[in-house]
Amino acid sequence: MTRDGIAGLICLALSLCLLVLTRGLPKSSFVPIGPDFYPRIVLAIMALLSVILIATDLWKKRARSAKPSAEAVADSEKRNYRLVGITFAVFAAYVVLLPFAGYRIATFIFMAALQAVFEMPRSARRWIIVLTSALVTAAITYLVFQHYLSVLLPRGSWTNW
Amino acid sequence: MIDLLLAGIDNIVHLKYLVPLFLGTLVGLIGGALPGVTITMTIIIVLPFTFGLDPLQGLATMTGVYVGGSAGGAITAALIGIPGSPSAITTTFDGFPMTQKGQPGRAIWLGIWSSCFGGLLAGLFLIGATGPLAAIALEFGPWEYFSLFVFALSMVAGLTEGSLVKGLLSGTIGLAITIVGFDPIMSVPRFTLGTEFLRSGFPFLPVLIGIFAFAQLMTDIEKMDGSEQTSAPIKAPPLTVSHLKVLWEIISRPFLFIWSTLVGILIGVLPAIGGSAATVMAYDQAKKFSKHPERFGKGNPEGIIASEASCNANVGGSLVTIMAFGIPGDAVTAVMLGAMTIHGIQSGPLFVSQHPTIAYGIYAAYLLAHPIMVLICAFGARLFLRVVTVPKSMLIPNVLVLCVIGAFALNNIMEDVVVLLLFGLVGYALVKARFPLAPLILGLILGDQIEVNLLRAIMSDPDPWLFFTRPISGSLLGLSVASVIFAIWQHQRHKGRAEKIETEPDF
Amino acid sequence: MKVVTAAVAGLALCAFASVQAAYPDRPIKVIVPWAAGGDTDNIFRPFGPALQKAMGGTTVVIANIGGASGTVGAREAKGSPPDGYTLYAVHDYIHSTYYIGISDVNYTDFEPVCLIASTPSIVTASPKTKWNTMKEMVADAKAHPGQISVGATLGSTSHFFPALIEKAAGIKFKYISYDGLAQRMNAILGGHIDLTDGNLTQKGKVDAGQLKFLATATEKRSPELPNVPTLKELGINVEYAVSRGLLAPKGTPNDILTKLEGACSQAAKDPGFAESMRKQGTDVHYLDRKGYASFLKDNDTLNKNLARELGLLKR
Secondary structure (H helix, E strand, C coil), X not given: CCHHHHHHHXXXXXXXXXXXXXXXXXXXXXXXXXXXXXXXXXXXXXXXXHHHHHHHHHHHHHXXXXXXXXXXXXXXXXXXHHHHHHHHHHHHHHHHHHHHHCHHHHHHXXXXXXXXXXXXXXXXXXXXXXXXXXXXXXXXXXXXXXXXXXXXXXXXXXXXX | CHHHHHHHHHHHCCHHHHHHHHHHXXXXXXXXXXXXXXXXXXXXXXXXXXXXXXXXXXXXXXXHHHHHHHHHHHHHHHHHCCCCCHHHHHHHHHHHHHHHCCCHHHHHHHHHHHHHHHHHHHHHHHHHHHHHHHHHHHCCCHHHHHHHHHHHHHHHHHHCCCCHHHHXXXXXXXXXXXXXXXXXXXXXXXXXXXXXXXXXXXXXHHHHHHHHHHHHHHHHHHCCCCCCCCCCCCCCCCCCCCHHHHHHHHHCCHHHHHHHHHHHHHHHHCCCCCHHHHHHHHHHHHHHHCCCHHHCXXXXXXXXHHHHHHHHHHHHHHHHHHHHHCCCCCHHHHHHHHHHHHCCCCCCCCHHHHCHHHHHHHHHHHHHHHHHHHHHHHHHHHHHHHHCCCCHHHHHHHHHHHHHHHHHHHHCCCHHHHHHHHHHHHHHHHHHCCCCCHHHHHHHHHHHHHHHHHHHHHHHCCCCCHHHHCHHHHXXXXXXXXXXXXXXXXXXXXXXXXXXXXXXXXX | CHHHHHHHXXXXXXXXXXXXXXXXXXXXXXXXXXXXXXXXXXXXXXHHXXXXXXXXXXXXXXXXXXXXXXXXHHHHHHHCCCCCCEEEXXXXXXXXXXXXXXXXXXXXXXXXXXXXXXXXXXXEECCCCCCCCHHHHHHHHHHCCCCCEEEECCCCHHHHHHHHHHHHHXXXXXXXXXXXXXXXXXXXXXXXXXXXXXXXXXXXXXXXXXXXXXXXXXXXXXXXXXXXXXXXXXXXXXXXXXXXXXXXXXXXXHHHHHHHHHHHHHHHCCHHHHHHHHHXXXXXXXXXXXXXXXXXXXXXXXXXXXXXXXCCCCC
């Protein structure tokens, strides 16, 4: 089974789970059909399409069992999945940190960390560039949004800043 | 109407509006020119900056970004052969060969002037047609809206590259995202698993930013090898050219120019087909009508004119649909519509008549953005090439911070930033599974509306056959079925050919 | 280049510095629980600058926290620290959503600050209907019970107002869900609904013959609409207006509340605010903390009874 089949299975599982959850939603006297009516249609269509996707995937696989597919060739290209994982982790840490440390501190840390992840500074000069750019981004966006554009950014509950 | 437009222009020609419009166009041009930063992404990044502005200021900025972005793609496409945004792909076919032949100035200015004129011509259509179309839209009851949305969804799912089933499934996933949280009529919580977090559902903007921004940025990050070289700046070639000659090249091909513009407008007006479809179609048409189709792909000016005129005409066309019906054409227009909503503009049949100042202000901003775009290019085209080489290790963290601000600032709650992260993961997974994202976004933006109109129709009259027997509604549903059948037929026809080369997903 | 870097870094440090002072020393956030551009937003946007002036120049920021019939913003306001830096712009929906069971936030979770405006409701009919007066409409409704369609946000003010008329006139409507005035206007102009709860902002369309005002829900006829009768004149004993005010999270210190109350009473007299309210068909209706508290209490009982009569009461 290729990634199509797996994606289809996940969608199928998701739609079936949600279908179960549509049971027991209360109906209102003002609306002739309940709040479960439309979700059931959507989820049924989703389940049906997932089944078709899985079926075509299985069928296709039988048809081209010998030759390597274009997908496999594309996958053999070098892809840095490790870096993607780290980026997601750093971003998640930023999201968690934001309400506690406040926008300015969290953003500074995030900017510096992610730049270092992408390209580890090897000299003092590079470190200065990375830290300065992090400081500038945190400060400029704060100034522009909070003071000039009246968009209130999160304040830290630990730092009250 | 003319005096309203003049009043609109008079309104816009104040520093208060000109500065945002200028900045928007500039940022749009840069964003459009940056390979890997699409117009959608540029609009997402600029959006939070407009939250604090008054509506017309904000919308002037957004219009500038949209117009500038559509033209900006041509610069990188013509000069370094990489489309700055997906819709500029056809510009690379002839623009880059022309540059290689030693005529970079001709290539880039053919593109810029064609964009400008194509856009302006579409502007006339925008101003003339929005009112009448809005009058038609007013006659649309819940049945018609329901069928129109279904039609839009089936079109976009059917026309995407790759698998039809995946396109449809992607649209359905978009719809499924909207069913989580309070139901739109009686606010019954659905699928919340008893949590507070899910009660209000997934707000549109954080989901959109998450899916698009992460899908794209992470695909870029995959290709980084950890020790990114500070890439040597590309040498900007001299761009001197006789503008009169270039203009004559365009004017001497009136049929080509007007036909491409019309294709662009038409694709723009049709709900749910995006900019790349417009340029590809216009390029294809130009080749078909040309006396020398063999010259295409080798630096033929006709190819550039067709592609760029249709690209910006598409912007004008899609603005009509956004303003009159409140329906987005593709991801870019979806974000534009979101931007309007955030600025308190309820686009729809009554928008132009109820808010003439803002509507005509948008028209005026749209028209003025074109000359501004030409001016900026005249001074800055070479500079853009420098910006294009900003290292990704610095660009990506900045873009992510702006995404967080964009997601947070809309509702001022941290939950939205969590939603952003969640759908960042979803978006990346979908790209890895090669799902087209445009249908998903359309499903996401239309989901609530489809449900609400379905329920309204049934609340007005319990007879379900009305969806088919009301003439407009019935024909729209017929067209939806037809478009899916057409897509199946097209896929069958293509099957005999060799394995298709996987194209990068169209953001 | 170095100079520029240094200058930018210096500027950055300035932005990080902050000074402590007495209340208010930083921007005050007013949570509007609906999207920008809605009725409530339109009323609090001009109130913001007036309040800012009355607070001695402290920035007042309107924060739109929309979603789920206004209950997301309500929950956010309830959870905010009671330090006077977060206020909550509210209207009668807080009672109805509580009793209908949509929201678990009640008005008792807040301290009243002031009532600032009330917008009287007007029975508004589509141009495609055959009636020209309220009497004709009522007669038609009696002849065809459950046939006349009313566009409303179910469970909110636009639903409760026609429901009061139903009860007072002994008629029955058919409700169709249309959230927000803008959507209702699209539908009523296209003739997809017959009636809705409108207000004076729609006067332009009535003058242009696109809409019909049948009756106002005020005590006396409105000076702007001398030819439109009140419901009371017609023997339908209904008075209805949507009232909007400011609340602060429970536990906000008394001196801060007093300070806010004073600023509100000054802001409510601001000529710029008055002018923009007049344009929106809204009366400036100021009540101080005490007055607003008893107003909220009465309104709460009224809404609870209404929800019970409509069969929607969940608490």
